[in-house]
């Protein structure tokens with residue numbers, strides 16, 4: 199099946215710097231695709247290329263199987279950019295009317311009522327957008343993006359700058375839209391938690407390169423180093439510690455107080471470690487398996503960038 | 506085509522002239538300049554001529570011609586000068602322009618609509634002011650003794666060709682303003698008004714070009730064509746990437 203969005207080996211050079219270093223991914227129909235990366239990773243640049251605002255320096259870009267530079271393709275895309283692009287001196291309704299005219303939406307008033315209700319802005323419909331909070335603006339931008347019933351939504355950090363409860367609300371609206379209107383959604387974010395909550399597929403981008411890409415669940419499994427943490431009644435002796443470290447399949451990392459941390463090889467079961475320890479006379483109080491860590495990978499990337 | 510443009514023209518006009526204050530500023534500057542000009546012409550040129558025993562109709566036609574032409578040229582020009590920089594800067598930094606570029610509108614349509622939104626109100630202001638000047642000066646100074654004065658070449662130059670000049674100028678202003686810094690577009694506006702208004706007015710006033718003849722009209726047309734040519738030469742600079750990149754500054 200033809201992917202809704204396909205990017206192949208796309209490079210982008212801006213001001214002599216290679217901002218995107220050959221990225222590839224596809225977004226399938228009905229996907230909620232999370233494009234995750236820290237500040238400056240190249241998310242906005244990628245989105246601008248997808249939307250035809252930037253020309254890729256190399257590589258292929260297709261949206262809905264077509265060239266983005268045709269206005270028919272753009273008619274089928276909804277978007278929120280980095281800056282929302284709403285007119286402050288117009289009311290919510292007037293902002294929507296303007297875009298409805300551009301997109302030649304039929305039955306404009308009915309559609310505006312519907313999208314305003316969908317994002318919960320009915321009461322503020324006649325207020326000037328200049329008086330709106332950041333969260334309301336983002337909701338209005340979302341309303342505008344679904345106004346013309348597009349097939350694909352491309353959203354650049356739709357929840358950025360919105361407080362946590364506002365974010366939850368926005369995500370709920372997004373999920374509603376995705377499910378009731380069966381839209382494909384591509385959204386960028388620097389918030390791993392957000393992406394894990396709503397996306398089924400993700401790409402992790404860092405400094406213009408895609409580091410991880412695929413089904414969220416699969417990635418989680420892959421990333422799962424399966425760390426096992428064992429809490430004991432008392433610390434073990436140095437000699438036992440060295441002995442255990444010698445058994446490489448256990449992957450003993452360290453002893454911290456009364457806690458041992460293992461990253462065992464794939465074919466080593468937790469019970470193997472436990473029985474071995476019991477054999478050696480270690481009193482075990484608690485065994486925990488640490489969860490998958492996309493988070494660790496992501497924060498490692500973010501930390502590196504910040505340094 | 507027009508159906509595509511209308512929403513953007515109306516929205517842009519609303520945004521350009523959003524504050525009553527700005528509109529009042531425009532109208533007062535225009536009124537002061539144009540009114541002052543009319544007063545000077547009436548007191549220093551037209552009235553003395555009318556006091557003569559036999560007023561020279563040729564002279565009167567020249568004075569009134571230059572006055573009407575100058576009113577039109579300056580009236581439309583002031584609008585461009587006042588309403589280019591702020592609205593466009595606002596639209597670029599707030600992402601309004603970038604968002605429009607993603608809609609099905611073509612870049613040419615956006616460019617044309619925005620240029621028209623800047624040009625049309627100025628044209629109305631300039632032409633209405635010029636028309637009022639023509640009628641009022643005639644009624645007060647001339648009609649008591651002579652026939653109503655209006656010469657066809659002056660009318661064509663002022664009411665037809667000057668707007669064409671400014672329509673092209675608006676297109677060029679937006680070509681510059683969208684793809685480079687907004688300030689650059691404003692510099693163009695200031696230079697254009699300050700070079701061509703005095704130039705054309707003195708050419709006529711010194712009778713180097715007879716304002717009541719087709720060569721004067723042709724000279725105006727030549728300016729329009731020159732501006733059009735510049736647009737043609739630089740039209741390839743108008744692309745989305747340039748616009749988006751220039752929005753940051």
Ligand SMILES: Nc1ncnc2c1ncn2[C@@H]1O[C@H](COP(=O)(O)OP(=O)(O)OP(=O)(O)O)[C@@H](O)[C@H]1O
Pocket residue numbers: 212213215217235236237238239240241242243244388750
């Ligand atoms: N016009 C430009 N010239 C040179 N470099 C640029 C330009 N625009 C962006 N960049 C650089 O490209 C990189 C990616 O920028 P981009 O805006 O795509 O990041 P982002 O992932 O959207 O970040 P954020 O989370 O801050 O929005 C950054 O390092 C930025 O400095």
Ligand SMILES: [Mg+2]
Pocket residue numbers: 241242243280354
């Ligand atoms: Mg960004």
